[in-house]
Every structure is written in C-alpha cells, then in structure tokens.
Amino acid sequence: MKQSLFTVDYNVKLTFDVYKMRLVGDTSDITKPGQFINIKLDGFYLRRPISVFDCDESAVTIIYKVVGEGTEYMASLGKGKTLDVLTGLGNGFDVEKCGQKVLLIGGGVGVPPMFYLAKKLLSAGKTVSMIMGFNKESEVFAKEDFEALGIKTLVTTVDGSVGIKGFVTNAMDEVEYDCICTCGPEPMLKAVYDASKTTGFFSFEERMGCGFGACMGCSCKTKYGNKRICKDGPILVKEEIIW
Amino acid sequence: MVNTKVNLSGWELDNPIIPASGTFGYGYEYAELYDINILGSFSFKGTTLEPRFGNPTPRIAETPNGMINSVGLQNPGVDAVIAEELPKLRKCFNKKVIANIGGFAVDEFVKIVEKLDKEDIVGLHEVNISCPNLHKGGKNFGTDADAAYEVTKAVKKVASKPVYIKLTPNVTDIASIAKAVEEAGADGISLINTLLGMRINKRTRKPIIANKMGGFSGSAIFPVALRCVYQVYEAVKIPIIGMGGVSSAEDVIEMMMAGATAVEVGAYNLVNPYGSKEIVLDLPRVMEKYRIENLCDIIGGAH
C-alpha cells in the first residue's frame, strides 16, 4: 500500500451517471488487476474505494457511478485537482491461477476491474472473453475498450435494448471457458456462481472503514476462515465462498 | 529540545501518542507502513476469552467528520492472540503494548487478564467495560457503577500490571463511574469509548448498519471526549488516558490540558494510515508554539 497525491488529468461523463477519471501519480504499488484505490475527498471523513480500470507507470484510470454524495462530489472535479489516494489495496486477481480460457463477467460498475485484468491475461498469453451486463442500452460503457483488445465481447441488457436480452448468465453458454473472473452486484455474483461449471474468482464489495486491514469493518465468513474484503479480498475463490 | 515523555503508573513513555484499540489491529499492519516504535505505545484490538466473528455487515457508516462502527469485538480470542499475534508483534515492536480486554461476565475479564498478565510485552491492561453484562440482562458494565466496581475489583486481584478501566461516555454522570472504579483500586482510567449513534439510508429507509446502531467516533466527538476527560480529572486522582476524535498534535495538547496523561488516537488512523506517526513528529513543533518544555507540565493545566 502507498499513500500519495494524484492529479486529475481528465474526468469525463460516459453515461447518465457514470464517469471516467484518469489520475496521474505514483502507481508503483498497483501490482495486480482487481486491486482498488481508496480516495480521500474534501469534506468526507471516510475514503471511497474504487477499482482500477486501467493503469500504467504514470497514471491510474477509474470508472465510477454517482450513487451518493461522495461520488457526486467526485463528478464535479476538474483537471488539475489533487487527491490523496491509497493505492495497491486488496489481493487482486492471480493471473497465473486463472486458467487458459478465461471468461470475464462484469455487471454495471463491476465492469471496470475486468479491463485491467483482460490486459494482464492477454499479455500472459491467455484467451479472454468478456460478458458485460447492464439494464439498458443507454447504460452501456467501456464496450469499445474491450473490443479494442480484440477479445470476444458480449453485451447483455435486461430490457433487450442492445445485445442479448436478459442477464449475464444468459450469455455464458456462448463462450468456451475453463475459468471465470467476475465482479458486480451480489445477486449477479450468486447467479454466475450457480451457472458456472468451472472454478472462478469473484470480486466482492463491502462498506469499509480503512481499506487496508486494520479495523475489521469489512469482514466476511468463508470456508477458509474469516476474511477481510479489503485485505484478504476483494477477490475470493469460488470454492471458499459462503453465500 | 522539548521533553515529550509521560508516565503511566510507573511506565515511562517516550511520548503520549497511543493508537486506540480497534483501529490498529495487533500492530503489524501498520508496521508494514512505518516503524511503529516511534509511538508511545499502542492499544491492541479488544481481546475476548473466545474467538468472535463480531456483528453482521454492513458494520461501517460515515458521518460528518466521523464514522460509526459496529465491528462487535471481532478477534481470534485470547489464546490465539498470545500464540499467534503477540509473537508477530514482538518482531516489529520493541516497546510494551496496552492489552485491551473485552468481556461479557466478570469471570471472563478475570481469566483474560490472568493470561495476558504473564506476557512480557504487555505494559498495562485496558479493560473495556462498554460491553453488555450477560449476567445482568445485558446491561452494560460501564453504565452501572456497581458492576464497574465489581469488575475492577476482580481484575485487580489477579493483575500484577497496572489496570486501566476504559469508560463509556453513554452515561448520565461519567464522574460517578470513574469514582467507583478508582475506589475499586483501578490504577488509571481510559476514556472515552464510542458514543452510540446511527445513520439511515434514505433510499431504502433502513438503518445503514446491520445492527442498526453502532459506535460513533472520529473528529466530530472531540468536544464531547474533552468534556468527559475534564470532568473525570476533577473527580479522581489516578491518571487518565484521554481519547475521542484526536486527529492532530493540537488536539493532543488540548486533551492533556483537560487532564489526560497520555492520548489515544482512534478513527484517525483509519482515514490517515500515517496519522499517529505524523502526530508524534509534529508534537515538538506544537509544543514550542505554546511554549511547552515538558509535556507532563500541562496535564490538567486547564483546571
């Protein structure tokens, strides 16, 4: 973990309530896809945990949805604003353990961490496919980013306005895979868990006090013992999950 | 050169800065971030007789300038703490630590203190009596002067190290509880534990915390904590470890002027992981600002 200052490079609107922000700063502690950063916002006591969408030596990019006061404030930030950020949080996905034909499934703002993961899997020589689930066409974001990686990218929408009608699980039969990596709302994770025939890695969310393992605010029970979502997670292996 | 040393019942601390129980784990999480030997000491996570998972999640809510937690004393139990956590701590900490102890019956407190008293790394016991007393219909030990007296008396019998009783502010008259534990033989008093608070999610119209209510702490509670320390200082002669909302060296000075001999820093560590270290480093500058040479000279200076 590292605490450092980042500068907003851009902060653009992708859909009605989803934004993409590029933060320039020291990314040396972001070592694995699936990790998150914890952002201090002026006027808010607790930091806001947001997954890494993309990352290089000089900047980290995030995609976030406005759901409350903190993310609303984030949406108002312009280029040049500096933010105190903790980086390199969470266990992240273990690319080596992910199998050879990896199916990535993201729902809503569970899509972002799948992008950095897709890039890492591809550079490790693996075959990658992506299913992204949304409610309707106007909510879809980041599709072009995945397509630009040259991977099979399927979109599902609940109302059928674009892509396959229904939930992400309706698209799972169209892909061949030996491992699943997924992030999204808990009901979606559970549906994927039930529908998946292979092992997999599931990224969870919990309200956090610290984000680095000190407060026990984010604990959950697993078959391998109690875990802190922020430090021992957010990624749990399918076999250990207790719903 | 200013002198930041303070003395807790015969134990000399290099400085009065002590991360508070529940916000510093068993130390080694922070030892990955900085050399925690810079601290006066720290108080480890509330340890109970049996392992506890604690309360259901969500356990955390945000408040203006503070937070609410309902962790519910999650810890691996005293035996595992001695067998696993303390050996890890010894590798990164060469000072003595404060053993924070939680219990739900008098004999539980006694058994835990008996075990931890034998550990060389323990400097003093900090007995958290803000827990429900299962033998008294769940009534909080810390809100009942008789129960507080009884626990203190029982624990003192088995402890060779100083016993500090940690008080809850959720009472009408905190000074009367403080007097009761002093009379029972407590070597010192720690205060305050969290205030009872809650938040509601206006979209779902439900409490945010699964347990509905939780402990409110952070900068927002500083004036309440300061008032409690001030009142208790007037009521007792034993030393006080003051805490509640402390987030700067300025706060430390103010807390000591109210009557604290040492100061714990809680929630601030969670939002600023280097917070306690920064306070230690800033303390000499702030002492000079107020023309303080010996920190211990200002204890209770506001009375």
Ligand SMILES: Cc1cc2nc3c(=O)[nH]c(=O)nc-3n(C[C@H](O)[C@H](O)[C@H](O)COP(=O)(O)OP(=O)(O)OC[C@H]3O[C@@H](n4cnc5c(N)ncnc54)[C@H](O)[C@@H]3O)c2cc1C
């Ligand atoms: C590991 C992790 C990764 C995440 N990645 C992303 C991401 O890439 N994109 C994205 O849009 N969102 C992500 N989230 C969710 C994001 O943290 C919340 O939407 C955000 O904190 C809401 O803040 P707010 O102030 O707008 O909401 P408010 O409701 O006003 O926030 C109040 C408090 O509750 C917390 N909180 C509220 N909702 C959540 C939630 N769903 N999860 C955790 N804490 C919450 C806030 O952090 C804050 O402490 C992630 C959460 C976690 C735990």
Ligand SMILES: Cc1cc2nc3c(=O)[nH]c(=O)nc-3n(C[C@H](O)[C@H](O)[C@H](O)COP(=O)(O)O)c2cc1C
């Ligand atoms: C997440 C969290 C966990 C806590 N756990 C304990 C505990 O196990 N035992 C205890 O005596 N106090 C516990 N406390 C209370 C703190 O030690 C401290 O008394 C209180 O938070 C006030 O200080 P602060 O405002 O600086 O946080 C906890 C506080 C927080 C925020």
Ligand code: FES
């Ligand atoms: S949020 Fe503090 S331990 Fe996970």
